[in-house]
Amino acid sequence: MIEKADQIFVLLAHWLVSFLPAELQHAAMVLLGVVGIIATFPAIFALTVLLERKGLGRMQNRYGPNRVGPYGLFQPIADGLKSLTKEDIVPFSADAVVHLLAPVLLVVVVFMGYAVLPIGRNMTLVNMDAGLLFFFAIGASTELSVFMAGWSSRNKYSLLGAMRAVAQMISYEVPMLMSSVAVVMMTGSLSLNKIVEAQNQYTFGLPHWYVFTPWGFAGFILFAIAATAETNRSPFDLPEGESELVAGYFTEYSGFKFALFFLGEYVGMMGVSGLGATLFLGGYSAPLQALDFVPSWIWFFAKIMLAMCVFIWIRGTLPRLRQDQLMNFAWKFVLPLTLLNLVVAGMWRFMGDGWMRWVVCSAILLAAYVLMARVGMRKERFGPRSYRYAE
């Protein structure tokens, strides 16, 4: 029974496919998986948007949307209808083709990332040996879409936003990759399924998640920072900083294209959350052995939603960074720590079992953190501002 609940979608797909002739079955299975992903994640996106609007409201001591339906539950539907019925404006001097392609590309690319994510036991669409590599390769293509949007709009705000976005995404992709490399080192595989399976073990009923090791914890925090920046979320939302750039690279988008950008952004966030959960939080495995009877896919979605809640919480708390702070933070703080984390992960691997490696690894990371914060992030003091030409 428990086994059936866990595999319900797999069994359902097999049952549906069994009606087809044998040569079509494989293609039909893939198609079903794709449809499942494309149907599920926008639904979660609608839920997340509602959660975000209501949660942010509560954090600012207001109600949030509560007019459409009971407790404002139908607000996402109203939002969707609104963006569907709005006029689609393309600027006169914009490159219409690229302008149209940019949001489409973003959504396509973002959905492709889900192909390798293990959503549940036996629920990976493409069980690739180099799944992690595929995810990062596909994830990097979002930069292309962002720059297409900024460049084709022929608008200075769009272009500035796109340039900021590309600079930021490239800068933070390095630490994001580096923090995942530690996981690859420990697992010995790029396959996301194998990474989850390596964490899906229990001692004394507690899981072997990588986040519960010193290097894994540091890696997870660094990954989370880089992922936030990678998805252009607050406090790293400079590319769409309303106060400076109107709306950044999608200034010139309206109607459904804007909605597509919005969708792409959130689905991308969910994808990155899913990757983070897979790498550090044991993917679809239960947090306690006693809870193993709950279907695996429920755990995966629970972890994604938890990550989204943290995203919202951080957005409600932190103000936006300045461009130089953003770059300093990436290159002077996050990147050195991820590099150190690789060394620590190696030490952890070769120090053998015992309490010694816990102490040593934690001490190194903590010392590095304090030192980097003191030295690397020290506020630079400049003298009084001097003007050469303005006076």
Next chain:
Amino acid sequence: MLGEGILKGLGETARNFAGSFVSAERLTTVQYPEERAPVIEDTRDFPFLVYDGSDWEAGLRCVACQICEKECPPKCIYIVKSTDKKPDYVGKPQIYPTRFDIDISVCMSCQICVEVCPFEAIKMDTQFELSTTDRFGGLLYDRKELARSNEYYHSIHPTEAAEVDARLAEEKAKSDAKAKAAAAAAAAKAAGTVAAATPSAAKPVTPASPPSTTVDPAEGETKG
């Protein structure tokens, strides 16, 4: 230490989030159509015409002097004077407006009409839910739509209305005393000279100039 402030901030927002479900005073939002914030007494938006008694047409205080029409900065008032007269609150026959229109889509709520009115006839309303689907006719109010009773005025601006009533009562007492004195003088005169005296005691008090100015445009309009 780096990150300490972030944790503190996260704690603050978490406290706000949880607190907004528990304590009502955190949520200061007044959910408008169902709940309303109490109206401040001195609030104002668009003018209305005050009338005394129960009949709005008879009790209208306005004497169509057209001062407000002339002073109105955006020129949103339109007045047509009557050719006949009706008695005002002291019983003196006065001209009244046959048309008094205010276009509240033009009105800028400056209250100058209220300040210049010598007859306490025009006051500011507090009614703000005036939305209409007809943008031109729906926002052009005629004198019937503008007429509000003195009791209504008391209910929206009690302090100001009490002051106005006191002032009007004082003026009425003064004019009554004058009329009485004039009547007494006339009676004395009548007793002295046994001539046929006219009973109108109010005649010398009536200003002579307004009727002469009013007759001309009114006649012009009837001709046109």
